[in-house]
Amino acid sequence: MKAKIMGAGSYVPHKVVSNAMLEKMMDTNDEWIRTRTGIETRHISEGENTSVLCGKAAMDILEKTGISAKEIDFIIVATMTPDGLSPSTACLVQDYIGAKPIMAFDVNAACSGFIYALSIGEKLIQSGTFQYGLILGGEVMSKIIDWQDRSTAVLFGDGAGGILLSATETENSFLGEDIHSDGSRGESLTAGSHLVTNFHTKENLENRFLQMDGRSIFDFAIRSVPESIRTVVESSNYTLGEVDCIVAHQANYRILQAIAKKLKIPVELFATNIAKYGNTSAASIPILLDELLTNGDLVLGSKKKIVLTGFGGGLTWGSMLIQL
Ligand code: ACO
Structure with a gap:
């Protein structure tokens, strides 16, 4: 199926x-x-x-x-x-x-x-x-x-x-995927830690807040994401030139610019709505995808090839090549 x-x-x-x-x-x-x-x-x-x-x-x-x-x-x-x-x-x-x-x-x-x-x-x-x-x-x-x-x-x-x-039976939207994790670098982004202690204090409860080493996440993203995009496209026997649109996790517009530069592709290939919504974590890719389908920039059944790509805490990252 x-x-x-x-x-x-x-x-x-x-x-x-x-x-x-x-x-x-x-x-x-x-x-x-x-x-x-x-x-x-x-x-x-x-x-x-x-x-x-x-x-x-x-x-x-x-x-x-x-x-x-x-x-x-x-x-x-x-x-x-x-x-x-x-x-x-x-x-x-x-x-x-x-x-x-x-x-x-x-x-x-x-x-x-x-x-x-x-x-x-x-x-x-x-x-x-x-x-x-x-x-x-x-x-x-x-x-x-x-x-x-x-x-x-x-x-x-x-x-x-x-x-x-x-x-x-016939139409397959999924052409390939490339998905990873690296827990050894997990400390770069933490939230909601449940410490093993019987005597909670206000100080250790504060670990519930999101804490992020922004610079190291930035560096991780611009190193791992271009590689993942290239891998998912080429391992599925396509070329970057055949990709119509990249729907990337919306964390920072400068990250999208850096990824585009590394891949030597125009930044315009990356759809973006970060200006309106900021970083909505796991929601950013589907919110953007819905916007693109609703306003007609992407059309289901058009057979266009798009890459979905995400990165973040874990550390985790991954890409999927989709045919609309
Ligand atoms: N307003 C004004 N100044 C600020 C602010 C702010 N909101 N935040 C930081 N600064 C200051 C800093 O204190 C620092 O000042 P200093 O030079 O006097 O020390 C200066 O601005 C520069 O700070 P940097 O952290 O070096 O700024 P940078 O250019 O790295 O941008 C940012 C920070 C936006 C966080 C960037 O590193 C980034 O986008 N990182 C990636 C984050 C990300 O992608 N997360 C995705 C995963 S999220 C998830 O998985 C849930």
Whole structure:
């Protein structure tokens, strides 16, 4: 059996926080944020947790594809900001959308989470056991941000997106993948540590906040991502010149520029919406994909080749070559 992308959807919280608003909260400025990252605004949740953002993105997907919640056979949610450790966010989404008591589980690969979830979803569909699967990426990054730490607070936003996979006999959306992890460098980005101690103090509880060595993540991204993009394309017997669009994790516009330069391809090949949403971690790829499909820049069935590529905490990184 083959896996086909049927459609996409997304949801972001209504509250928009501009760089100017952040200037009033911390020692930062619009010029620094724009020039170092490309970010102008981000959406921040006012009480909607990750399962609600994912549930609303799922409803958007179902509406756009005309498939009912009762037809869905599994749900995978990629997130590093679940509502809690249990129940999983995917189980809460199963209930939220009114799906049958199907298989539902979370995957955590930080900003690469959507790539990981999509890879698993494709294999589940290929098994021939399932007809329809929802692959979602959703984050409320604002709940793990230390809003006094300007080096991380200006970067992230909240949101959710996803796609619907369907089993078909003929049309295969997935041409190749290249997915990795390196836990030895995991300390570069940590969040939500559960320390082994019986006597919690305020100090060690503060480890729940996201902490990032921005410079080393930047260097890791511009070294690993070009290699991964080249590998996934060439190992699938295509050339970079045959790729129509690259939908990369939206962490920093300068990272996209550096990746393009290394691959000697125009930066315009990289779709981007980081200015509006900031870094929404596992949600950034599906939110962008949904935007491109909704505004007609990408068309399902057009046979165009696109690369999805993610990188982030773990460390994790990976790319998939997709035929629309
Ligand atoms: N406003 C103003 N000044 C700031 C701010 C801010 N918000 N943040 C830092 N600065 C200052 C620093 O203190 C430093 O000042 P100094 O020179 O006086 O010491 C100066 O700006 C430069 O700081 P750098 O950290 O060197 O800035 P850099 O150019 O490296 O940009 C950034 C930082 C944007 C974080 C960049 O390193 C980056 O994008 N890294 C990658 C992050 C990423 O991709 N994460 C993805 C994974 S996320 C995930 O998996 C969940």
